[in-house]
Amino acid sequence: MILLWGVSSDGPLAAVQAALARRGAPVFHLDQRRAAETVLDLRYDETGVSGELTIGADRCTLADVTGVYVRAYDTRALLDADADVALHEHAQNLEGAVQAFLDVTPAKLINPAAAMASNSSKPYQAALIARHGFLTPPTLVTTDPAAAVAFQARHEAVIYKSVSGVRSIVSRLTDDHLDRLDDIAWCPTQFQAQVPGRDFRVHVVGERLFTCEIATEADDYRYAHRQDLAVSITEGHLPEEVAERCRRLAADLGLAFAGVDLRRTPQDEWCCFEVNPSPAFTYYEDLTGLPIAEAVADLLIAQAEERAAASRATKPTAARGQAVGA
Known part of the structure; x- marks a missing residue:
């Protein structure tokens, strides 16, 4: 079972959910907008995680969860201002309980909260980036x-x-x-x-890379329209050595999925500004056709297949030649 945590209107989450559906993968959507209907029964002991997640009539057995894609928003921002105090408390307690489950589940997380934390401090993350041979401004x-x-x-x-x-x-x-x-x-x-040069956005999905090259005169290409400037985003290519640095950087940060912001200088040096642990990749996918959602879905499914294989390998089998029913 693949667990998706977020809201149905979120573009990246919806894209991954559609990719999983095309593969016939079982999915349970933990919709934050349905907090009032949601109940989480979480248990954890020496045997592992157990319990159940319920939303209305839909149920998810926690022990069956093999992969989780996290696109959660701040619960407080999703509730109506006039919602009663009890609902606010329930929603925030639920958010904490879901995070507690993610902290102990053996499922593949995209991405764990601890790994995402490096992005909460840009200077701290810049120090980590510099260790991988990238320039930082x-x-x-x-x-x-x-x-x-x-x-x-x-x-x-x-x-x-x-x-x-x-x-x-x-x-x-x-x-x-x-x-x-x-x-x-x-x-x-x-x-x-300010570092002169050409921008590149690299989406690292496991070992796979999807590179976009960005041409614009804007200070921030995401908001080029605010300066009445054009922006062009096309599929790009990295030198293999730079690509490998991106893979190692994401892996060392503990991120199975990351958006790496690079700039190639006129001197052909590579500067890294940031590693986004929850990239809004659909903006780039829609413009380039790069199959990023498909790659994220494949990564989530691969964990389920690995667990199934491990389970088969540990099951006891009848000894060869043993008489049955003797």
Whole structure:
């Protein structure tokens, strides 16, 4: 059984669910919007995980779960503001219980919470990235406006963005921002020297790589329309040595599925900005036709097949030549 955790309107989750359906794989969708109907009975002892997940009339035996694709949202953001206190408490307790199950299940997780945590601190993740031979841009995280001004003077072309795992728009720091720099006193902000070059988005799915090449003049290609600029996203190709670095980086971060943001400089060096542990891959898949959802589905199914093979290997068999019914 493959467990999908998220909301039905989420594009990546829906794409993976459709890919699993095409393969005839058994799927149970833990829909966060149906929290009021959901009950989780989780038990864990020396024999392993047991219990049941119930949503209305639908049931999932936890011991049968072999793979989990996590695209969960903050439960608090999904509930109506006027929902009663009891529902809020139930939904948040349910979220904690599901996470407890994911912490102990032997199922293949895409991705474990512990592995995803590195993205919660961009500077911490950058230090991990640098160990794999990628360039990382000179960076300043500060609440001091004077330090930001000095950093800009040193590097001239500078961008700024969120220091946390919360998505933010990458923007160029210009003189128009200087009169608002005092605002960073209340919000630690990340400034980076701007790296010239061509962007690449690499989706690592197990050992498979799906590379997109991005051409644009925008500060942040995801929001090129905000600057009235065009963006072109096509299938790209990496040197094998760079591809292998991407595989090793994702594996060392504990991520079975990751979105790696690269830039190739005019000097043919490779800079890595971030590794996204829950990539919204459908944006790239829709533009390039790369079968990313299919690869994620294959990865989830492979775990089920491995477990079935292991179970067959450990089953006792009758001794050869033994009389039956004697």
